[in-house]
Amino acid sequence: MTNYCGAGMKITYICDICGRPQETVELEDVEIEKLGINTLTHIEKEDIIKYNDEQGLLLYSLCPACFEENYLKEQQGPELQ
Template sequence: MAIIYQCRHCKEEIGRLEEQVLDAALLGIDQLTAKEKQEMLKYQEDGNIKIFAICDACEDTLQEHPHYHELDYFIH
């Protein structure tokens, strides 16, 4: 099982944790609301969990262009 962090905007893989057993509390997943979990987590058929976050490049772009927050996808 892997936890895969992917940017919600540019779709680049930010990071990956390859572990047999992962503690949701250590990752902070238990701190998310039900709505946040629905928006940020995708459980894949192969047992992996994809977590949608924001990469550094997209975060920098959002700071430079705050109106981009309205968009689900943008190219930087």
């Protein structure tokens, strides 16, 4: 595997529930600022952002499947176990 060594930073979105990488994007520094990461407090950053040499910046968020699943579970109650 070849590591990306360009000017931008690689960002990988990872699902907070299933842990699967969703997508990897490469952003310039300016674009990273647009994400609002720089405006997070230090504690918030540590909670949702990790850094990994292979995957770059890791951003934790729910993938559409897990979001939908949890959203539906809330709608339908706990009977789906």
